[in-house]
Amino acid sequence: xxxxxxxxxxxxxxxxxxxxxxxxxxxxxxxxxxxxxxxxxxxxxxxxxxxxxxxxxxxxxxxxxxxxxxxxxxxxxxxxxxxxxxxxxxxxxxxxxxxxxxxxxxxxxxxxxxxxxxxxxxxxxxxxxxxxxxxxxxxxxxxxxxxxxxxxxxxx
Numbered sequence: 577x578x579x580x581x582x583x584x585x586x587x588x589x590x591x592x593x594x595x596x597x598x599x600x601x602x603x604x605x606x607x608x609x610x611x612x613x614x615x616x617x618x619x620x621x622x623x624x625x626x627x628x629x630x631x632x633x634x635x636x637x638x639x640x641x642x643x644x645x646x647x648x649x650x651x652x653x654x655x656x657x658x659x660x661x662x663x664x665x666x667x668x669x670x671x672x673x674x675x676x677x678x679x680x681x682x683x684x685x686x687x688x689x690x691x692x693x694x695x696x697x698x699x700x701x702x703x704x705x706x707x708x709x710x711x712x713x714x715x716x717x718x719x720x721x722x723x724x725x726x727x728x729x730x731x732x
Contacts, residue, residue: 577638578652579716580659582631583709584624585699586666628661635659658715662708666698674698 635657643654669675678698681691703709 578642578657579712580631580635580638580657581709581712582627582659582661583703584627584661584663585703586620586663624661624663631659631661660708660712662706662712664699664702664706664709666702669698669702 639655639657642649642657645654647654666675666678669678678694681687681695687695
């Protein structure tokens with residue numbers, strides 16, 4: 577193993593930033609919803625930071641383990657190990673009516689069928705078109721072509 581890819585897909589809608597400008601926020605349950613959303617955002621950031629640190633440590637350990645085994649493994653230098661955490665989020669989509677419509681979909685346990693279809697299509701496009709993912713895949717070195725030795729036949 578020489579390449580490690582972790583995809584973090586974030587489909588959470590945007591927080592309502594206009595709440596700070598209102599005189600009334602809609603009661604205690606609305607307030608809980610806003611506070612829990614802010615906590616989710618904070619935990620998401622902390623989780624991404626932790627995963628990045630753990631990934632970096634794992635890549636270092638994997639390279640060391642490979643180099644303890646041999647300087648070249650399957651035609652690649654032992655230290656040729658890399659890992660990447662790529663975070664893909666609806667909030668990073670280009671501005672426009674499609675992004676506005678997606679971010680307006682309420683998060684919850686039940687969604688309308690048309691909202692599910694919109695989110696699935698947007699998620700697929702976000703992953704397929706993610707520049708960091710394309711860069712990671714483009715930087716992946718080609719697999720060395722193994723030499724084939726026929727068994728039972730003398731070498732020439």
